[in-house]
Amino acid sequence: MSAEQIRVSTPEVPSKLKLPQISTVLLVLGACVVVFPFVWMILGSFKTMQESSSYPPQVFPSQLRWENYQSAWQAPPNTLGRYFINTIIVAITGTVGQLVVCSLAAYAFAQLKFRGKDALFALVLGTMMIPGEITLIPNFMTIRHFPLMGGNDIFGSGGIGLYDSYAAQIIPGMVGAFNIFLLRQSFMQIPKDFWEAAQIDGSNSFRYLWEVVIPMSKPIMITVFLLGLVGRWNALLWPLIVTRDETLRPVQLAMIWYQGEFSTDQGVVMAASLLVTIPIVILFLIMQRHFIEGIVGSGLKG
């Protein structure tokens, strides 16, 4: 049977018409899988402790227990609000700092010519291969022995350095090889003609970076910003390692205050989790168009 005969014998189900439908079904299924934990979290945030731990699981709460949100807010010392403020300070300052530092480094690797540039860039990329667990203790020692801070002398002894401060939570994450790589790839796509034109206008590298390169790289800048912000928002181990004072700890560490040894009020935990998650979800929804442009432009795939 020839291909033409097949097309003629099955004209009512042309494959071109079926594909979008299959894609839609698959996308809806995928979306359901992704959305399910959020829906479960929202429903769970209104349940009583008994409803949360019922077996088999009870999907819907018998009534909306808004008290869970009140309990979630009030459970940690100084309320959950204190932890939110800390997270906002750390996440925004750290991410902006990261953009500044990484943009400068990426610009150097993308636009400047200097001896050993490729080797240095390979070295920077090589740091991506080192697991975070390995750098944890060296980073902690750097923070603890930071000279002239927290009672330390010039050699980093005698005090606590930057331990138990916002700075300790922010500084070690300000340089990231992956972000430098992303930004460099984007900066390299800008035609050299722009730099030559900028030079004719009397522009130097810094002005060119600020007025030409960064505005032209807005999607990738937003992508780096969002990735950095989400990473800092969700940070748990590093802030735990470098803080002792509850008034400096970020929101993920507030979750400690909802855990019992054997019985945890999951309704309150879900309410707290929802409160912690909402800001970052809203931010993503606002910026998702730029984020996707940035990811597509960088050539990254999920």
Place this chain on the structure above:
Amino acid sequence: MNLKTSRRTLAKSAAFGVLSTTSFLKYAPAIMAQDSQLAVDYWHRYGGSRAETLNVLAEMFNEIHPEYKVSAISQGDIAESNQKLRAAAAGGGLPAAISADDYDITEYTAAGILTDLDPFVHDPELGFTDEEIAAFLPSQFDRHKLAIYGDRRMAFPQAFSAMSFWWNEDAIKAAGFDKPAETWTEFPDFLRKIVEANPGMTAWMEEDPGARFMSIMKTYGVEWLKDDGVTPNFDAPEALEILTWWKELYDEGLLQFTQSNKIEVFAAGQTAIMLHSSSAGPALAEQVKDFTYNGGLPPQGENTDTLRTETYGSLNAVPTNDEALTKAGWEWVKWLVSPEAFAVWIPASNYFPSRTDLLEIPEIAAFYDADPVALKLLQEVAPAATILSPSAALTEVRGTIVPTAIEEVMMGKYSPEEGVMKMQAESIAAVERAG
């Protein structure tokens, strides 16, 4: 690229970086107690109400000892607090006192970061009186005064819990029993009859087969290490006996391994019995609605002369620090076993007190009056509780080697005989690796 322009750019960038960093660093605060006070950090792994209670205890202590400012600081779960302590051990800033689990104490001792408490215990000014020492349960007071530490005392508990046997009274009555099985020999038939009388009920679910297998060995009167403290004991006949009846129960569907929270499953009436911590009582009281439950000592081996179960719960220890901080750490952990501290901690934690002379304290008496099962556990289970043989290899043996062998036996890859041989061979290697 113009070289001068590049240099200018780099110089400006560097200047910008330095300026922004230094201006930010001004806001880095230091840890400061008041000048007249010594800051005493106590790191623990509790959350929720227990963490709040420790804050209350710290405030009580600070009122009595104005020269100190104790801060009880929650450091996440066991793994997170462990990482925090290791970072502090490497980079400086060990706290004055810590709360840690048995195997952590063994590892911290091996790492040389804990202080021997014996000189403090027997110090005429700072230590305990003979009367106070006599009031402690010896198995708890000496829980970490061990030969592997050169007979040093590296920690002792404020309070503790122990592996207990919880059962659904209604389910066992329906099967014609007025009390649960008292020996492991009776246990399999006990479960069979319960399930026969209660259709749809699963007899027994376990979350952590490695830990449970080794706990049951203890209740048979067999430790996982032989008397020399270094040779694994999985070649003992009792280990094979346990694995054999586990396999039978598993094949009959009476024993299941689960990732679910077994308290929730038990509280929902889905399982008839549960081996769990004695301090699970409040969780059960909150969650069990439709049946009566009870608790007691787990079944024992047929020929055991001493009642046994495994001790759980964290201990207090004092890391190595300067003299003043070490002394402060000791004073804090010593105060935590005072009657006034126990009066707050026992009702809040549902742990057993490590002292036996506290039942007349009004708060503690009221707590046990209100919870007869807790009192029964205190009388039956607490005196029988001891730790598993300490070893730096315990985490690997209990967490990886034993559960893997059990899984392979249950899946039919190995016979029970081969399973215990595998446990033995791999545990010998693990103990050797751990030194």
